[in-house]
Amino acid sequence: MKRKIPAVKIRLRSRLGLFGLLLIGAVGLSAGCGNFVARGDIDVGVQAFRDYMPDVSQEIPIGEATIFDNLAVTVVGVRATDGRDNGGRHHPVPAGHLYLLVNVLMENQGDRQEDVSTRMNFGLFDSMGKSQEWAFYPGATGSIDGRIDPGQERTGELAWKVAENAKGLKLVYGHVAFSIGEASGYRPGSPD
Numbered sequence: 269m270k271r272k273i274p275a276v277k278i279r280l281r282s283r284l285g286l287f288g289l290l291l292i293g294a295v296g297l298s299a300g301c302g303n304f305v306a307r308g309d310i311d312v313g314v315q316a317f318r319d320y321m322p323d324v325s326q327e328i329p330i331g332e333a334t335i336f337d338n339l340a341v342t343v344v345g346v347r348a349t350d351g352r353d354n355g356g357r358h359h360p361v362p363a364g365h366l367y368l369l370v371n372v373l374m375e376n377q378g379d380r381q382e383d384v385s386t387r388m389n390f391g392l393f394d395s396m397g398k399s400q401e402w403a404f405y406p407g408a409t410g411s412i413d414g415r416i417d418p419g420q421e422r423t424g425e426l427a428w429k430v431a432e433n434a435k436g437l438k439l440v441y442g443h444v445a446f447s448i449g450e451a452s453g454y455r456p457g458s459p460d
């Protein structure tokens with residue numbers, strides 16, 4: 269059985285106001301025991317979308333790091349699941365929804381400690397600018413939450429519940445909890 273997750277556009281914003289843009293175009297997924305793993309197809313040719321974001325500085329494919337302050341942020345992969353984990357346990361998700369998990373690597377390349385909070389620094393938004401629901405998914409691996417000392421790194425999956433037919437999902441990094449409009453840089457009506 270093959271399923272597709274919604275197309276995901278990943279936007280990263282530094283505290284200094286620079287944007288990086290990761291476009292994961294209709295990432296195809298292949299299933300194994302109810303879990304889905306991204307193939308890693310990348311779409312970087314979305315000029316119409318860039319026209320709505322004049323401050324986009326670059327497009328970054330999965331696996332490449334971009335530096336914000338002292339932190340190198342890398343989206344390692346994206347996967348979706350209907351709630352069944354490899355241990356055979358089922359963590360139900362509402363009908364018509366799935367768990368979307370984004371695997372992120374955070375590396376502290378500076379000379380001072382950095383604090384990271386997934387709820388404070390990351391958000392997922394659909395094409396209408398609606399924030400997606402955070403999810404606790406026991407099958408997620410690792411955690412990036414906490415203090416990262418200089419020269420250290422953390423890897424973990426961030427989880428959200430999203431509609432199976434969601435479009436134009438955007439992962440935003442920055443001070444999302446305090447300034448969603450500014451952090452996302454999203455303008456209603458921008459194309460998917």
